[in-house]
Amino acid sequence: MSQARQNATYTEFRPRWYRARVSTWWWMGRWSYLKFILREISSVFVAWFVVELLLALNALSTGPQEYSEFQLFLRNPVVVATNVVSLFFVIFHALTWFNLAPKAMAVRVRGKRIPDLWIAGPNYVAWAAVSAIVAWFLLRA
Amino acid sequence: MAKRSNEPILWVLFSAGGVVAAFLIPVLLFLLFLAFPLGWITPPSYHGLLALVRLPITRLALFVLSFFSLFHWAHRFRYTLYDGLQIKHLNQLIFPFCYGGAVVGSVIAGYILWNIG
Numbered sequence: 001m002s003q004a005r006q007n008a009t010y011t012e013f014r015p016r017w018y019r020a021r022v023s024t025w026w027w028m029g030r031w032s033y034l035k036f037i038l039r040e041i042s043s044v045f046v047a048w049f050v051v052e053l054l055l056a057l058n059a060l061s062t063g064p065q066e067y068s069e070f071q072l073f074l075r076n077p078v079v080v081a082t083n084v085v086s087l088f089f090v091i092f093h094a095l096t097w098f099n100l101a102p103k104a105m106a107v108r109v110r111g112k113r114i115p116d117l118w119i120a121g122p123n124y125v126a127w128a129a130v131s132a133i134v135a136w137f138l139l140r141a
Numbered sequence: 142m143a144k145r146s147n148e149p150i151l152w153v154l155f156s157a158g159g160v161v162a163a164f165l166i167p168v169l170l171f172l173l174f175l176a177f178p179l180g181w182i183t184p185p186s187y188h189g190l191l192a193l194v195r196l197p198i199t200r201l202a203l204f205v206l207s208f209f210s211l212f213h214w215a216h217r218f219r220y221t222l223y224d225g226l227q228i229k230h231l232n233q234l235i236f237p238f239c240y241g242g243a244v245v246g247s248v249i250a251g252y253i254l255w256n257i258g
Contacts, residue, residue, distance in 0.1 A: 043217035074178035094163035141185035
């Protein structure tokens with residue numbers, strides 16, 4: 001926006017650019033806009049999870065002493081609160097991602113779009129199955 | 142010939158990251174970072190967990206998860222900054238921060254997973 005303003009030169013035929021100013025807080029006005037921004041911000045918590053996972057793996061790799069110290073870190077109230085918020089956001093990411101799948105994959109059978117649930121549904125089933133398998137491996141470890 | 146955009150590659154990384162993150166992160170986050178340390182569920186022993194992580198297939202899965210999730214973050218966060226805060230003119234700062242961060246994170250993930258033991 002600022003670039004366009006800098007480059008704009010005054011001519012008789014194009015006196016100046018018209019660009020409606022959009023507030024920085026435009027996404028606060030409506031629930032669907034806010035939901036969009038929350039969905040986008042979920043990526044920050046995805047990155048936080050990776051950082052935490054790498055810290056955990058590093059502690060695990062270093063030795064039992066470091067690993068139990070890392071468990072203490074995970075019991076710190078600030079870290080617990082961060083992880084609770086992160087869990088909310090990563091679940092929000094998963095739900096919005098699976099709900100988007102039917103819109104990204106427009107499958108037609110005999111010229112008609114198949115119902116959204118036929119694409120979102122198997123994703124939810126697969127999500128439950130993958131979660132159960134991961135949990136099973138972790139619990140029997 | 143017009144210069145090809147590298148946007149499609151970045152988008153594919155973002156998209157693949159979205160899938161692996163949606164399937165794997167909720168369960169891993171809940172168990173490893175809430176339920177186990179807080180004692181809601183009996184945690185696995187140190188040696189059991191180490192044995193599981195040492196398996197080549199686990200290391201590969203964790204690397205794939207970290208790599209794609211980081212690029213998912215990079216792409217989505219970049220556009221959050223562009224759209225949410227309207228600071229596209231800071232692209233020269235935002236672009237290397239996001240994708241550079243993902244590259245550095247992936248290298249660290251590879252290093253840790255390669256040397257576990």
